[in-house]
Amino acid sequence: MEEFFEKEWIRNLFSLALERLRAECEARGKAIHFRLFELYDLEGERKSRLTYEHLAREFGLAVTDITNHLAFARREFRRITLATLREMTANEEEFRREARTLLGVDPE
């Protein structure tokens, strides 16, 4: 039962973080960054066929742009996830513990 709640809690956290990332990217005129993140990192079924070169052709960008856009989206997703996690945890200790479990490293 505990495992189920833990899983649902993580699902909820990531859903919130993903929504916030989408909103933030759109607000900052970086909707394309979010779209690339969705296509490359989330839509796993297509990923085996999808390469940075494919994306570059599809979006009319340079491969280095794809690299940078994806790096930006991942970095932002991580930052937003940690910010959301901080809101959802009661204290600093719990926040750090959950961050370690979830992301593997100590939050800065």
Next chain:
Amino acid sequence: MKWLSDRTVERLRVAAQAPDLAGTRYRLISHIARGGMGAVWLAEDTALGRRVALKILDVPDASGELAARLLREARILARLEHPGIVPIHDVGTLADRRVFYTMKFVEGRRLDQHLEHVRSLPDRLRLFQRICEPVAFAHVRGVLHRDLKPENIMVGPFGEVLVMDWGLAKILHDPAETASAAAPEPTPSAEESSASTRLPVSPVLPSVDASQPQTGHGVVLGTPGYMAPEQARGEVKRLDERADVFALGAILRFLLTPDAARDATIAPSPVRASSESAARPEAAGSAVPRALAAVCAKAMSPDPNGRYASVQELAADLSNYLDGLAVSAYPEGLFGKLARLFARHRTAVLLVLGYLLMRLLLLAWQRR
């Protein structure tokens, strides 16, 4: 709010853990695997246009001990240039100060996954001999692996064997290289410490003496079932090449009787790992030749003095077995020796016997 599938949640977790390679010459492609202290990612070296495996620390490391261990692993790998040891290409730190190294990306299967494609006993033994080669080479260079197991052996598409994951390796000797490995490294400047995400890769790496064992006496590192008893007891200072000989014996047992070997690795007890019965493949009721079972048992002797003194000795005994010669681990009786000689020279013996039978029949017919 959109509902996310389990698969998407897992992908998001991986994405959140993805190292930020901005400013490096590497481009992240996908996650490959996660080990005890680090994750391995598939990346592209954009300067050379080739795919590499990038290993990076992904567990909390406030003391910096794990970063030192990862760096030490990289330096050990760098001194082991052998076709059976995955070559290291580069080492560095990311903008977030995490240490990483890149190595050749090996496309292949782990030994435990590859085994079902190797049916015959001689083929399995030849595969085992190829595993012994890089380990023997490392021993000559003064390096113990200490975590040999099927999961750490990769078999490439052309049958090449690579021994992976030298994270627990121990340097036994080599004073000449110790001096250079121990050279002090500069410390990061304040500017580098507050590096933004676009800073180039810092050339600054923690100072690590690759020759110094990172494991304190009494600390147990390794995998149950493949750990020598002295290793399982944490007797780090006592460890020598024979600890790896034990693990190779366990791998040989796995190649001979995979199911029985898997069962033997379940109980994480040094007693279990060290028991003679667990070492003998025929204990599982399999049809393993006695000579091979004896080789296995000798390699996995609980007493290091009872084992092969070196990996070369173990490999030589297996070569002898494959060539139909006597093995040192199995003192055979007269009948056993005759049976082996018959098996080795079957055609010649059958020809001679046929010839003698013909002569007898001819003689009998002439007397009539």
